[in-house]
Amino acid sequence: MVIGDSKNNLFWTCGILGNFLLVPRLKELEFCPQEFENHVPCFNVSANLALGSSNGNEYDRLCGHEPRQNCLVLSPVNYKIPLRWPTGRDVIWFANVKITAQEVMSSGSLTKRMMMLEEEQISFRSASLMFDGIEDYSHQIAEMIGLRNESNFIHAGVRTILDIGCGYGSFGAHLFSDQLLTMCIANYEALGSQVQLTLERGLPAMIGSFMSNQLPFPSLSFDMLHCARCGIDWDQKDGMYLIEVDRVLKPGGYFVWTSPLTNFQGASKDRTKEHKKTGDFVHSFAENLCWEMLSQQDETIIWKKTSKRNCYSSRKPGLGPSTCSKIQDVESPYYRPLQACIGGTQSRRWIPIEERTTWPSRAHLNKSELALYGFHPVEFADDTDYWKAAVRNYWSLLSPVIFSDHPKRPGDEDPSPPYNMLRNVLDMNANFGGFNSALLEARKSVWVMNVVPTNGPNHLPLIMDRGFVGVLHDWCESFPTYPRSYDLVHAAGLLSLEIGQHRRCTMLDLFTEIDRLLRPEGWVIIRDTSPLIESSRALTSRLKWDARVVEIESNSDERLLICQKPFFKRQAN
Structure with a gap:
């Protein structure tokens, strides 16, 4: 037929x-045993600790050390089909994710505290604009960059954002209405996973950590990187975490850091000294990466990555990390160990975000852009x-x-599948x-x-x-x-x-x-x-x-x- x-x-x-x-x-x-309901192969914190991993390395992805389980993972007892977009962005079924009611009620980070438990559902709707609510926060970031509001991010060349330790995705959920695409990455978590809840809301997310290895993204991938109390000690490993941020950030892109470490007011004397030491290191290292500090308000600091390649050669000799050699500068690494050199500087794709075509035209690359890829x-x-x-x-x-x-x-007499039948x-x-x-x-x-x-x-x-x-x-x-x-x-x-x-x-x-x-x-x-x-x-x-x-x-x-x-x-x- x-x-x-x-x-x-x-x-x-x-x-x-x-x-x-x-x-x-x-x-x-x-069907798999019940313990596989939320199991993620390649992430075994206890096994990594037994192998001697520590200082965050226990969250590293380690494949090939566990037998394959060719069985079918069953859904939890009270699992329900997620609500369709956009309703599902703001309301999810409590039974669909592995989180306790106590964890919902005690969530403390900027994006986590937007949750409310309502019978069988978790709601991310806020009844009113909180002082540190997502809308106010996004607006503040836009103003610090020099924009009128977050709806102008697109015109400034921002389309894709990497949100490190994203809470439960509320920052990306808010920006989605402004055509911004925010990818959440966070460590594997057995309970209350940021990634699991963000995906359940219909938002981009994956388990990812750069405690030891580079992220599986090409150099010069994102227009903005965002870290709001993301738990990364940026002053550790001689600044290699900041070097990895620089690698995946496009020229002219923004790094947004929100942390109590940036604000010394109200802290104890010892804590102030500790915060200042960390803050001084990050400020100094960022400058040596050729980042320009645009603004600081309250706990938030924003840097802008240089758009000029010659900035690196104009630094004083021995100041800051060197640029990678051609052998070191792998454009698309796959969980390669962190590097101590600045990557992406030799790429043909070194184009400042303000010079790129803005979204949605960016999706249709022009002749000169296609030539970079040989098409x-x-x-x-x-x-x-x-x-x-x-x-x-x-x-x-x-x-x-x-x-x-x-x-x-299905013919004309059959109803067409709705536009929002699928989300992820x-x-x-x-x-x-x-x-x-x-x-x-x-x-x-x-x-x-x-x-x-x-x-x-x-x-x-x-x-x-x-x-x-x-x-x-x-x-x-x-x-x-x-x-x-x-x-x-x-x-x-x-x-x-x-x-x-x-x-x-x-x-x-x-x-x-x-x-x-x-x-x-x-x-x-x-x-x-x-x-x-x-x-x-x-x-x-x-x-x-x-x-x-x-x-x-x-x-x-x-x-x-x-x-x-x-x-x-x-x-x-």
Whole structure:
């Protein structure tokens, strides 16, 4: 039966490829024990402490030292499907996250104290503007930069923000309405996780620490870095934490530091001396990094990274860290040890944020910008058109109708999936970020975590420069996030990339990881060659997913696999 959209000249067919009649039925996977409900592989604080890690290093990511558990993670007993955006930004279900009522009530940081416990829900709505409320705070930062208010950040070249130790995401939630995209990173936490709650609110977040290793982002990635009582001792490790901040910050970008350490008033004499020592080190080191201090108000200081490369060579000899050599200056490190040299200074992408195209035009790189990556405008335009058409067709297929005994594309008489049906999207093989761009152009209320596999072409710098967020990742390792993080997982060409190499993991390992990342009733879209899709279709039965193979007539060598994860949860004892 042909199902298609003649307007787009793309036709799709639901085939019987990979039907259970063609392959032996495989045994379904077991459900994981209860302790796996919120388990994140590669993060084992107690094991790291046993290995001698300390001073924050116990939070480091350490993969490969625990046996793989190919089992299905069940949702908590009282888990509920998250509320749709934008309601879900301000109200989440208490049972969906691992946090105690006492922790909600005693939260003390700037963003944490915005929470209120209301019956079965946690509310992030504030009844009135508090003195140190998020709106006042954001407005203060804008004024310190020299802007009228936070809605002018975009015009100053700010689009992407890295929020270190983000509380529960309220800073990013507020700025989202001004078209700013804030990525939260925080240490792994077994209870009351900042990352888990931020993702539950429908906001970008991942587990990340740079206590020992560089972050898996390219140099010159973010327009602003924000640390509000984030718990990092910036004066430790000879300033290497500040060097890492400088590496991922674009030229002309801003570093915002809010901490009691910056304000000596009201502190004891001994505490004042300690604060002053730390503050003096950070001020001096920032100056040696060629940062300009713009302003200080109350506990907040803002620095601006230099836009001029020659600043580094104009420093007095021996003053501050040296710039990295070409060998040291890896553009896209993958959890490499922290470096003591200034990175990114030799990059062709050294463009001050005030000289970049502002958002949303930034998403469509111009001819000169594309030349930095070796791409021609025609090639980029073709990729854009391809993904626009793909998103139109994908969206119409996200309906349980396709899993019926007589599958069909929903027609005009069927309600179209709402624009806010999905919120958190993971693109496992993002290429140029075209899927992300097409979803936004189609006005879907999503954000996308663009993942660039470590064993494929590295287009992550291009993705970040388009004003999107993303990360490098090895898909033979678990992704640094909690179970039930995403509403949609998309993978185009990933299986060909992974299976085509001698890898240390299997396709089953990959699919159980997708299941861990996916929320109940979440969707999976896989596009790949027919043989790989057929093999994948057989695996979906082991995962208990509903699945349907869709043939793409315009490309006979490729197929789509559309899947939905059922809602299973642990029964109360």
